[in-house]
Amino acid sequence: MNYPEASNFIEEIVTTDLASGKWTHVHTRFPPEPNGYLHIGHAKSICLNFGLAKKYGGQCNLRFDDTNPSKEETEYVDSIMDDIKWLGFEWSELHYASDYFQQLYDFAVHMIKEGKAYVCDLSAEDMRQFRGTLTEVGRNSPYRDRSVDENLDLFERMRLGEFDEGTHVLRAKIDMASPNMNLRDPAMYRIMKVPHHRTGDTWCIYPMYDFTHGINDALEQITHSICTLEFEDHRPLYDWFLRQIPVPCYPHQIEFARLNLTYTVMSKRKLLQLVMSGAVNGWDDPRMPTIAGMRRRGYPPEALRAFAEKIGVAKMFSTIDIELLQFCVREQLNKTAHRVMVVLRPIKLIIDNYPDDHVEWLDADNNPEDPDAGKRQIPFCKELFIESDDFKEDPPPKYFRLSIGKEIRLKHAYYITAHSVVKDDCGHVATIHCTYDPESRGGWSKDGRKVLGTSHWVSAKHAVEAEVRCYDHLFTQQNPEDVAEGHDFMEGFNQQSIQTLIGCKAEPSLVEKNVGNRFQFLRQGYFCVDNDSQRDKLVFNQTVTLKDAWAKIEKKN
RNA sequence: UGCCCCAUGGUGUAAUGGUAACACACCGGUUUUUGGUACCGUUGUUCGAGGUUCGAGUCCUUGUGGGGCAGCCA
Numbered sequence: 275m276n277y278p279e280a281s282n283f284i285e286e287i288v289t290t291d292l293a294s295g296k297w298t299h300v301h302t303r304f305p306p307e308p309n310g311y312l313h314i315g316h317a318k319s320i321c322l323n324f325g326l327a328k329k330y331g332g333q334c335n336l337r338f339d340d341t342n343p344s345k346e347e348t349e350y351v352d353s354i355m356d357d358i359k360w361l362g363f364e365w366s367e368l369h370y371a372s373d374y375f376q377q378l379y380d381f382a383v384h385m386i387k388e389g390k391a392y393v394c395d396l397s398a399e400d401m402r403q404f405r406g407t408l409t410e411v412g413r414n415s416p417y418r419d420r421s422v423d424e425n426l427d428l429f430e431r432m433r434l435g436e437f438d439e440g441t442h443v444l445r446a447k448i449d450m451a452s453p454n455m456n457l458r459d460p461a462m463y464r465i466m467k468v469p470h471h472r473t474g475d476t477w478c479i480y481p482m483y484d485f486t487h488g489i490n491d492a493l494e495q496i497t498h499s500i501c502t503l504e505f506e507d508h509r510p511l512y513d514w515f516l517r518q519i520p521v522p523c524y525p526h527q528i529e530f531a532r533l534n535l536t537y538t539v540m541s542k543r544k545l546l547q548l549v550m551s552g553a554v555n556g557w558d559d560p561r562m563p564t565i566a567g568m569r570r571r572g573y574p575p576e577a578l579r580a581f582a583e584k585i586g587v588a589k590m591f592s593t594i595d596i597e598l599l600q601f602c603v604r605e606q607l608n609k610t611a612h613r614v615m616v617v618l619r620p621i622k623l624i625i626d627n628y629p630d631d632h633v634e635w636l637d638a639d640n641n642p643e644d645p646d647a648g649k650r651q652i653p654f655c656k657e658l659f660i661e662s663d664d665f666k667e668d669p670p671p672k673y674f675r676l677s678i679g680k681e682i683r684l685k686h687a688y689y690i691t692a693h694s695v696v697k698d699d700c701g702h703v704a705t706i707h708c709t710y711d712p713e714s715r716g717g718w719s720k721d722g723r724k725v726l727g728t729s730h731w732v733s734a735k736h737a738v739e740a741e742v743r744c745y746d747h748l749f750t751q752q753n754p755e756d757v758a759e760g761h762d763f764m765e766g767f768n769q770q771s772i773q774t775l776i777g778c779k780a781e782p783s784l785v786e787k788n789v790g791n792r793f794q795f796l797r798q799g800y801f802c803v804d805n806d807s808q809r810d811k812l813v814f815n816q817t818v819t820l821k822d823a824w825a826k827i828e829k830k831n
Numbered sequence: 832u833g834c835c836c837c838a839u840g841g842u843g844u845a846a847u848g849g850u851a852a853c854a855c856a857c858c859g860g861u862u863u864u865u866g867g868u869a870c871c872g873u874u875g876u877u878c879g880a881g882g883u884u885c886g887a888g889u890c891c892u893u894g895u896g897g898g899g900c901a902g903c904c905a
Contacts, residue, residue, distance in 0.1 A: 398903055455833095591897070820868095
């Protein structure tokens with residue numbers, strides 16, 4: 275039998291298992307805890323798990339790991355499902371760890387009967403003392419050798435709510451001298467008198483991750499249970515639990531390195547802090563590395579998937595340059611986004627030899643990369659706005675935009691030559707006067723003379739006011755986690771990470787567009803219509819800039 | 832001074848004992864009605880030391896460096 279070629283170490287394990295007959299199919303799962311929004315790191319995991327199932331003709335479940343009701347909320351459940359669907363994936367089965375609470379309880383009882391679990395009355399503090407340290411073995415709990423009957427009775431009473439939180443836990447009886455801390459009689463159940471977002475008040479004891487996860491995997495007949503590196507030391511425990519219980523199969527836990535990105539943070543705790551402190555405007559702030567944030571920013575799901583594909587899967591700790599993500603976004607948008615003209619920082623341009631009240635409608639390609647995208651018509655008249663960066667009184671070397679006496683092309687329109695400027699009281703150029711060549715309609719001339727510069731523009735009479743929000747890195751340092759003693763990572767928050775431009779001039783076709791629509795603002799970057807946008811007040815988010823060769827030249831000078 | 836994992840250009844990833852390659856970034860060029868796109872090219876890589884082998888990025892030993900583990904979190 276032939277399988278697709280493996281492109282990372284996990285796929286190698288999968289193909290080996292398939293070839294050896296260890297498994298006849300592939301069944302993975304994506305197991306988020308609903309205690310926060312998904313971020314680009316989760317997107318990597320989603321693409322891996324769902325992608326594996328797709329590639330090998332298998333299935334992938336979505337399972338919420340909701341065993342800690344004090345942190346979990348329905349809002350997060352909903353956002354997670356929404357994000358996964360938006361990314362372009364469909365789960366085979368939907369499960370919640372909480373759906374297995376009764377079975378888990380029965381398994382725990384089974385383990386007590388087998389002498390593999392006991393109720394411990396040690397306080398959290400005492401348990402820590404008894405556990406030992408990284409270099410010293412632990413000591414057995416004085417409650418370790420309780421009789422099966424006593425354990426059964428105590429565990430039942432824990433379930434019935436007879437004890438206060440923190441007074442009792444159910445522990446696995448393994449080895450207090452193990453060099454692997456996870457095997458030093460880990461807790462299986464704790465008392466939490468907290469209502470659960472799905473089971474309500476049914477339970478006041480909740481199972482721990484290590485006890486729950488492997489069993490859930492086995493019950494769902496997961497073949498390859500993929501998780502991140504920090505669970506490596508838990509694998510012996512994962513395997514141990516499955517051996518104590520009659521389960522239908524033995525899934526294989528495989529660990530890979532989580533994603534890190536430059537100039538941002540990925541831990542849920544830090545992201546939560548950004549949201550709660552008001553540094554950003556919610557989980558879907560376009561600066562956030564959350565899927566919701568990137569979606570609002572205008573990142574297409576195809577770009578996120580391409581990114582996940584390019585970064586690969588390995589066990590080495592690494593940090594991906596955020597430029598690669600931006601490359602994937604540009605690559606996708608270049609193929610699909612319609613080009614429009616919007617002047618971000620307008621300056622008035624008057625064509626002295628153009629008839630006063632005349633309006634021409636000119637043809638413009640929607641996307642030169644895609645002939646099927648068609649054309650639209652844009653209005654042209656005597657008074658226009660152009661980008662203030664596109665004119666200089668004292669042009670530096672290699673500047674081939676507009677200056678006095680120079681000729682440039684207005685995209686899709688005419689050649690113009692600047693002649694004079696009018697300044698405001700502060701001495702800033704307020705208006706540029708120019709003349710146009712009526713023979714150059716469409717932006718080219720019969721004599722074949724070359725113009726170096728091409729500017730975008732918007733007819734003053736037809737321009738639509740817009741607000742445009744431009745974004746920069748969330749943090750000023752490549753690695754925001756790398757902070758000196760006594761300092762907080764929030765000190766590295768980039769106060770200039772958002773720049774709101776008002777009074778931008780957009781071409782009129784943009785009025786009819788919908789929230790989420792993505793465009794290339796010619797010569798500037800990719801932008802999308804923000805949720806806040808209204809017909810009489812357009813709001814755009816900058817998704818990513820275009821590459822800018824001139825900016826590099828300017829920087830060198 | 833316990834246990835586990837990792838080490839390939841600037842950043843990532845591949846090479847499965849047989850010519851170290853791909854992407855991004857960088858630098859240079861060609862094309863261009865976007866200083867975009869596309870295309871071409873340059874620079875640059877196996878952590879150190881031993882060993883096995885005809886041959887080692889790959890296997891072994893060891894050193895060094897990095898990461899993880901002492902929640903009744905996941």
